[in-house]
Amino acid sequence: MxxxxxxxxxxxxxxxxxxxxxxxxxxxxxxxxxxxxxxxxxxxxxxxNAYYSAAAQAGGQSWSAWFFAATDSAGGITVDKTPAAVWVMGLSVRVFGLxxxxxxxxxxxxxxxxxxxxxxxxxxxxxxxxxxxxxxxxxxxxxxxxxxxxxxxxxxxxxxxxxxxxxxxxxxxxxxxxxxxxxxxxxxxxxxxxxxxxxxxxxxxxxxxxxxxxxxxxxxxxxxxxxxxxxxxxxxxxxxxxxxxxxxxxxxxxxxxxxxxxxxxxxxxxxxxxxxxxxxxxxxxxxxxxxxxxxxxxxxxxxxxxxxxxxxxxxxxxxxxxxxxxxxxxxxxxxxxxxxxxxxxxxxxxxxxxxxxxxxxxxxxxxxxxxxxxxxxxxxxxxxxxxxxxxxxxxxxxxxxxxxxxxxxxxxxxxxxxxxxxxxxxxxxxxxxxxxxxxxxxxxxxxxxxxxxxxxxxxxxxxxxxxAQSHSGALPSVGPSTQGGPGGGGGRGGGGMGGLLGAPTPSAELSALLAADAENYTWAAAVVGSNNAAGYQLGSGVPVFAVGGFNGTDPAPTLAEFQRLVAAGEIHWFIGATLMRGESGSDDAHRIAEWVAQNYAATTVGGVTLYDVSR
Structure with a gap:
């Protein structure tokens, strides 16, 4: 007492x-x-959250990607956080498979x-x-x-x-x-x-x-x-x-x-x-x-x-x-x-x-x-x-x-x-x-x-x-799947916003195309935005460069750096996905997309526009 x-x-x-x-x-x-x-x-x-799942996939394939928490196994860009959570998920992927x-x-x-x-x-x-x-x-x-x-x-x-x-x-x-x-x-x-x-x-x-x-x-x-x-x-x-x-x-x-x-x-x-x-x-x-x-x-x-x-x-x-x-x-x-x-x-x-x-x-x-x-x-x-x-x-x-x-x-x-x-x-x-x-x-x-x-x-x-609900995207919410609930109602995920918060699910035909001859390139494809890249990478199992990072506003790579990567034959496909423009930061990602569209022929596979930048 x-x-x-x-x-x-x-x-x-x-x-x-x-x-x-x-x-x-x-x-x-x-x-x-x-x-x-x-x-x-x-x-x-x-x-x-496909963004972190792709990083875990990369960490399961490459120890370097695992250490830095890169979003792809070739190590183009990291997630926008420190890496500990990706370390844990990457180790789980190595033990149990993806x-x-x-x-x-x-x-x-x-x-x-x-x-x-x-x-x-x-x-x-x-x-x-x-x-x-x-x-x-x-x-x-x-x-x-x-x-x-x-x-x-x-x-x-x-x-x-x-x-x-x-x-x-x-x-x-x-x-x-x-x-x-x-x-x-x-x-x-x-x-x-x-x-x-x-x-x-x-x-x-x-x-x-x-x-x-x-x-x-x-x-x-x-x-x-x-x-x-x-x-x-x-x-x-x-x-x-x-x-x-x-x-x-x-x-x-x-x-x-x-x-x-x-x-x-x-x-x-x-x-x-x-x-x-x-x-x-x-x-x-x-x-x-x-x-x-x-x-x-x-x-x-x-x-x-x-x-x-x-x-x-x-x-x-x-x-x-x-x-x-x-x-x-x-x-x-x-x-x-x-x-x-x-x-x-x-x-x-x-x-x-x-x-x-x-x-x-x-x-x-x-x-x-x-x-x-x-x-x-x-x-x-x-x-x-x-x-x-x-x-x-x-x-x-x-x-x-x-x-x-x-x-x-x-x-x-x-x-x-x-x-x-x-x-x-x-x-x-x-x-x-x-x-x-x-x-x-x-x-x-x-x-x-x-x-x-x-x-x-x-x-x-x-x-x-x-x-009891499934959750996906960058903005999961609580509650039952009803409209107007405290958790925001409706779907239990956070997609939308011009491709910023949700990852695409590629068709089997597109995934096979990306995986074909991928061993001959550092990145099988590149696309603006990390969630876009995550969807294509998880679907195909090969590294996809997230141009501009999560928001598409990181100068990674710059237009000049991307052109050098293309000239060196390190990227096979560029995927023409859209992403909202940020209010600040670099606009290199959007300049890259415009440069590719102006200089390479477009093709459509599974409803997705691609450019073969290896040609």
């Missing part, structure tokens, strides 16, 4: 040696249920691992039940069910950051510099997954350690400097290697204008995402939704992650209030600092950034939301004799019911009975909880079970509906 606010507040002790069988069974059920949700019919999405399943299964396993790590981290300080609730909340968050079945880098990023949070918890327990350095290394590897987004958790981990670690201020600060060093080493070694290799001796760095990882990190994928000033982009904030405090709850991200978000915010504020008079090293407060500051910093950045942002980015909030939900619920329940604690619990149930009702109101044709059920059931449970201190223990537990079920049923069923 720890005295908090002049009242005895229960703090869970670490589990005794040897976990009881009921606990083992419940954790096993959680992980198996998560695995079923994330793995069932996983191949239904096909190549999902298929949608081999590309997607690493993300599903990352989801199961994230749930397990979240359970383990929360359990250490808040007990088994808090860990179990937190893990279930993460597993049943719709954006988690989306992204752990999809091949974007976000799945690996969440796994690494959740592992880093676990390491931070272990570090705080005994002021362990080794665990803190491990946390830093994991965040650094997160940088190699999705660049600066990984660093959004650093204020949470650093401040929690600085406040709560049981050692002197001097040692705490020294430990933090060691952890920062681990971040730099783990995240910087690949950047240093690439920057030291001269241009022309490696693939062009996709997303940059000067063939530089540092430029990509600080510009297009860095400060540009905050300000909207992204050279080479197809549009800033005006093209990717409106910034503001309502973004996480609105039509952009609400259905992705907002189901338990109000309860998580209440838990953060409520538990800090309940522990306001606790010792500096109080673990309950330290826990909500770790997860709460993760939620606050990341949530504020996502809400206010003016550059490119997609709704599925919200998966980075899911572990923090799940942890706060579980910690808050169990802490309040253990201290239900305190009016403040029972009020916190009832309020969390009520706001969750109202939020679910509001989100489901956007999907009026999907399970219409669910909306009144969660509202009436949730408000009833909130009122019933207020009387729990005066009720027999068995009745109180029954109310608690009902309240937990009613708060998780809406996001849980929405997650199942999300997993």
């Amino acid at each position: 720890t005295l908090v606010a002049d009242r005895p507040v229960a703090v869970a002790a670490p589990d005794a040696a040897g976990t009881p069988w009921p606990r083992r069974i419940s954790v096993t059920a959680l992980l198996l249920g998560t695995a079923v949700l994330y793995l069932w019919d996983l191949g239904a999405s096909g190549w999902a 298929s949608p399943w081999s590309v997607l299964v690493p993300q599903a396993l990352a989801g199961v691992g994230s749930v397990w790590l979240l359970y383990a981290a929360v359990k250490r300080w808040s007990g088994h039940h808090a860990g179990l609730i937190s893990g279930a909340a993460l597993a049943l968050t719709p954006v988690a069910a989306l992204m752990f079945r999809f091949n974007n880098p976000d799945a690996l990023l969440v796994l690494l950051l959740t592992a880093a949070a676990y390491a931070t918890v272990r570090a705080i327990e005994k002021a362990s510099v080794r665990w803190l350095v491990l946390a830093g290394a994991l965040v650094g590897f997160g940088f190699l997954t999705k660049m600066l987004q990984a660093f959004l958790v650093l204020p949470a981990f650093g401040l929690a350690y600085l406040i709560a670690a049981p050692t002197s201020v001097k040692r705490r600060v020294a430990h933090l400097f060691a952890a920062v060093g681990a971040v730099i080493l783990a995240g910087g070694w690949w950047v240093a290697v690439v920057e030291l290799i001269p241009s022309g001796s490696r693939p062009y760095i996709g997303g940059s204008q000067n063939d530089s990882v540092l430029e990509l990190t600080l510009g297009y994928n860095g400060l540009g995402r905050l300000t909207g000033d992204e050279v080479g982009s197809v549009g800033g904030g005006a093209g990717w939704g409106s910034s503001g405090w309502s973004r996480l709850f609105g039509s952009e991200m609400g259905s992705e992650v907002a189901w338990l978000l109000p309860a998580a915010v209440l838990a953060l504020v409520g538990v800090i209030w309940l522990t306001r008079r606790a010792d500096r090293t109080d673990r309950t407060r330290a826990a909500v600092l770790v997860w709460g500051l993760w939620l606050v910093v990341t949530g504020v950045v996502f809400s206010l950034m003016d550059g490119i942002i997609h709704p599925y980015y919200a998966v980075a909030l899911a572990p923090a939301v799940g942890a706060l939900f579980g910690i808050g619920a169990v802490t309040a329940w253990r201290n239900r004799a305190d009016p403040a604690a029972i009020g916190l619990l009832a309020s969390g149930i009520a706001v969750t019911a109202v939020e679910a009702w509001l989100l489901l109101s956007r999907e009026s044709d999907w399970l219409p009975w669910l909306r009144p059920l969660v509202l009436v059931g949730g408000l009833t449970a909130a009122v019933a909880v207020l009387f729990v201190p005066a009720l027999p223990k068995l009745a109180g537990r029954a109310i608690a079970v009902f309240a937990l079920a009613i708060t998780l049923i809406a996001p849980g069923m929405y997650s199942v509906a999300t997993a």
Whole structure:
């Protein structure tokens, strides 16, 4: 027990040696249920995001392409991210062969691992039940069910950051510099997954350690400097290697204008995402939704992650209030600092950034939301004799019911009975909880079970509906396949925009034509835009140069460089696909397309226009 606010507040002790069988069974059920949700019919999405699938294919064919995360095995240009996610997918392709399943299964396993790590981290300080609730909340968050079945880098990023949070918890327990350095290394590897987004958790981990670690201020600060060093080493070694290799001796760095990882990190994928000033982009904030405090709850991200978000915010504020008079090293407060500051910093950045942002980015909030939900619920329940604690619990149930009702109101044709059920059931449970201190223990537990079920049923069923849909393209969305839903309705992918976001599926005749004599050329074909190139490459199995990179706005290659490649006989076909012109960046890709059309005869195969530039 720890005295908090002049009242005895229960703090869970670490589990005794040897976990009881009921606990083992419940954790096993959680992980198996998560695995079923994330793995069932996983191949239904096909190549999902063909952009990363093509890079995984290239990595499975060439170790050089794998190291640089090139989009083709000949190493023309890289993806516009650091390579860690492609490394994992490429290794899976090498082990299991190229298929949608081999590309997607690493993300599903990352989801199961994230749930397990979240359970383990929360359990250490808040007990088994808090860990179990937190893990279930993460597993049943719709954006988690989306992204752990999809091949974007976000799945690996969440796994690494959740592992880093676990390491931070272990570090705080005994002021362990080794665990803190491990946390830093994991965040650094997160940088190699999705660049600066990984660093959004650093204020949470650093401040929690600085406040709560049981050692002197001097040692705490020294430990933090060691952890920062681990971040730099783990995240910087690949950047240093690439920057030291001269241009022309490696693939062009996709997303940059000067063939530089540092430029990509600080510009297009860095400060540009905050300000909207992204050279080479197809549009800033005006093209990717409106910034503001309502973004996480609105039509952009609400259905992705907002189901338990109000309860998580209440838990953060409520538990800090309940522990306001606790010792500096109080673990309950330290826990909500770790997860709460993760939620606050990341949530504020996502809400206010003016550059490119997609709704599925919200998966980075899911572990923090799940942890706060579980910690808050169990802490309040253990201290239900305190009016403040029972009020916190009832309020969390009520706001969750109202939020679910509001989100489901956007999907009026999907399970219409669910909306009144969660509202009436949730408000009833909130009122019933207020009387729990005066009720027999068995009745109180029954109310608690009902309240937990009613708060998780809406996001849980929405997650199942999300997993039941196939997803493809660059902009996957959550929810059932109905029109006008919170997830955007209609199709569950993101094609269109002039060929920018969707990959074509070539005919068998065209694929055979591209593959014929491909061994005589460095690239069997070239086409403007990475998604166009990915579709033709995955269909034919031979390297296709993504001229201009993802947006078609990278100077890779320039018109003069392309002409030299053609003169040297390194490219067989040029495919006449179209792509939207960017607002800034290089226009070399479109100049190349115009030059080819003016100088080579066109032929049509499978409805696609091609030019034989080898003649």
